[in-house]
Amino acid sequence: MSTATADAVMDYDEALAKFDPVMGLEVHVELHTATKMFCGCPTEFGAEPNSQVCPVCLGLPGALPVVNEKGVESAIRIGLALNCEIAQWCRFARKNYFYPDMPKNFQTSQYDEPIAYNGHLDVELEDGTVYRVEIERAHMEEDTGKSLHVGGATGRIHGADHSLVDYNRAGIPLIEIVTKPMVGAGERAPEVAKAYVSALRDLLRALDVSDVKMEQGSMRCDANVSLRAKVGDPTSPEQLAVPLGTRTETKNVNSLRSVERAVRYEISRHAAILDDGGSILQETRHWHEDTGITTSGRVKSDAEDYRYFPEPDLVPVAPTRETVEALRGTLPENPASRRKRLQSDWGYSDLEMRDVINAGAVELIEETVAAGASAGAARKWWLGEPSRRANAEGQDIVTYAAELGLTPAHVAELDGLVTSGRLNDSMARQVLDGVLAGEGTPTAVADARGLELVQDDGALEAAVDKVIEANPDIAAKVRDGKVQAAGALIGQVMKEMKGQADAGKARELILTKLT
């Protein structure tokens, strides 16, 4: 429930006709290391308040930080995957500011010596266009604690009369990935923003360094937007030469859809102000998911003086070139080229592959194929009922399937039951329903529900004879060469067999008898 009134906004197309948008994205990623960045406290989500704290992450007097080896390795791997240079020597720095959720009243971060810098990530848009996002830096830092605001009507910070702080999250390793100004995207800026965050998420997931769950806050996005006068084509030299406008920073935009919406909203809002002869205030903005608008946060002022200096309690990080190369060797295949390879292996059309990607089912299908299913069957089963239901629940399919206990092995097993001739398609769908309902493995469900194609040819033949006899008109048509009329007879045979017959065999038998 936002109290602020909405600002004036300009129609998006009109805004883009007059202005050229420039974006900068800062993404914070929580690493899923076993322990915190500077102490041995566990990082598991959802523990009792203040149960995962020690003198170090609680900022007790006298405590000292020690760097998590895995945190540094993850940072370097992320840097390498983003095509960055890796610092030969860098330090941590203290960023000094007071805030109750920050135990030491300084954040241990990196300032002018990031571990990784000068990289890029190529991002594929929906239509296949590739946009190169230049990466400024990726650096290591630590998360803060979480405050619960009590009192006030809304549970928000504003109007609360006191707050309750839990430091379990304080000290969780974070990697902050900062882009250089993203220019030349023109009207596609919001789409590029979303595609970048999406590609980054895929990359980080492939690196297995983070849970990258935006809804849980393990991946958070701040979007900087500024406009400058439009003087030509977005990528033209004269357009690129125009100085950047004043930017605003929209904090905590925490879903892919919101990234796109927030950038789009800020473009329209800036445009309205600038068009009206106003100027943009350099400030942070809060994104409101419910109303789809941003509201004014804190004005960046001179008072914001972080007094950075090298962290004296931590010694410099100087990864050897051997270490860096060894870590480079652990990088997974780039998600984009990996997809190209999988598409070719699986024989999917572009459209089929895009459906799979959009459904977030690439890994599921890969595992299902590895478990023995054909690529076509894997796609058919995952993109059918499970995908439809996940969508309806507003969940991604990986999480949804995991929650319901549906695994790639199950799907492969299901496919096996079909190819072995035990189940037909409609029976297999029933079995899948049973698995999704928690009734057990596909075989167990089929057994429990008594689903099995009747293999007794005598019973099938008897049913065929019975149906031919009962439908002389149709039988005559088939005899006269109207083979498609056999469909009606097959339907009747299946009904006679209570669905437990092999439709192919029934057809074969009917045609043998009538032609």
Add this chain to the structure above:
Amino acid sequence: MPTDLTRATASALADALAAGTVSSVEVTQAHLDRIAAVDGQVHSYLHVDTEGAIGQARAVDERRRAGESLGALAGVPIAVKDVMTTTGLPTTCGSKMLEGWVPPYDATVVTKLREAGLPILGKTNMDEFAMGSSTEHSAYGPSRNPWDLERIPGGSGGGSSSVLASFQAPLATGTDTGGSIRQPAAVTATVGTKPTYGGVSRYGLVALASSLDQAGPCGRTVLDTALLHAVMGGHDPMDSTSIEAPVPPVVEAARNADVKGMRIGVVKELGGEGYQPGVRARFDESVVLLEELGAEVVEVSCPNFDYALAAYYLILPSEASSNLAKFDAMRYGLRVLPDGVDDPSAEQVMAATRDAGFGPEVKRRIILGTYALSSGYYDAYYGSAQKVRALIARDFNNAYEKVDVLVSPTAPTTAFRLGDKLEDPMAMYLNDIATIPANLAGVPGMSIPSGLADEDGLPAGIQILAPATKDERLYSVGAALEAALVDRWGGPILDRAPVLGDTAAVKGA
């Protein structure tokens, strides 16, 4: 072995304990009795743990009876500077900010003391958060110099130095950021070492300036100090700046006490103008003694030491301003609500608490450090100071190419009168002029008594400095010189200190 157990050295006590001629409970009780008798005058302790100390003594006696193999100092009681966290014992750092705070964890040094079986008698007084050279900045009142109760015992470790000089403990711990072990040792005629930076864990030491702080041993003799150094030192995985190497052979060096063939450099820049004549006289005599003992003495110049004090008073406040930000009334310690404000915000409570909880010297340094780090001034102040630091390290390196150790007076003067420099921060800062360079460069230093100044009859100290990780050289030189001086004096120098409890002591000898 003296009949009064409190006059014995730690080494003698350790021998008697090992031989079974005395128990730790007896030794500990003797010191607790002494504390009860004299600490009202000296005010060395902020907290005495009678029950805890006796309990630990009893435990170590039992372990000994059971035939366990114990460390060299097992059963010898110790006083711990109140800057080190101790479970079950308050840790205040001499500040109202932490009044009554009982830490939920032990400093690594304290863990080592406990494991080595040293009963902890209590926590010693100090300048608030170790900022000062006199203990007058303690929020709980100053400690006094046993040589003259109207004078300062040095600082920030004046509680630890006075505890030793008044025989309220045979050993004490200290921390030295710019001289807080060495200068108090000098003005009380005791011994103190600042080890190489990283030689003793800083985990659990409430930080003043992280890149300068170093914990170290305090004793009445060089050997006692070495024995404690060996217990306190060594690598700690909880401290990233801890050196991953065994403790240097300090005890061996103290026992050998040999300076023959050593090259000793007298630092030209430390000892001229501003040094009290009696302090210089005792220093010069010590240097002559070292030559007589077989060392080769040369003069060495460290030109950039002239900038050390200025660099120090930028680096220290800068780091301190950040280290002390955690005292904000949110998680532990004092919480003060501002006067006349309804429903104060966290920010207002922080500001009110930090105003009420910090003393004037702490506030001065925090604000100075905030300034030195602020954008626009960083390069001129903090940045320049860090470059000076590099120059000072270079001076040391150059010097150590020519000599094995350096020497200077520890402090420019003997103990000044309480209150004399309280209103003049710069005058107070000048007391550390000779000790600061070692902290900036991370090299080890020691102070031992050089005698009594002629003009006031008060103790003076000689400082010995060695290259990083060569701490044992301090003990070779210190022990050799100590033996020669004690021989000349005809007994330990503290035998000449006034007897406490006598009215004569108040006047000063």
Add this chain to the structure above:
Amino acid sequence: MSSLSRDDVAHLAGLARIGLSDAELDRMVGELGVILESVAKVQQAPTDGVAPMSHPMPLTNVTRPDVVRPSLGAEAALSGAPEVDQQRFSVPRILDED
């Protein structure tokens, strides 16, 4: 180097979250002026081409393995807190800053 004005000191005290009284401010302006004049001497040192030194010992790459150590436990963690509620640190209302 320029000395500090009363406003400068007030601003610094704000940054350092110390609510100085007027009398303290007045006194601090004078004292800091003297100290600053003295420490400005670092600017006269021959520091051209000298790299700043942040750490006294030249150590690098000190890390620990990513292995869990026991935490304090909430009770010990909260033992020194001025105020506790619902196993959390209770703090005064936080200004809507960020």
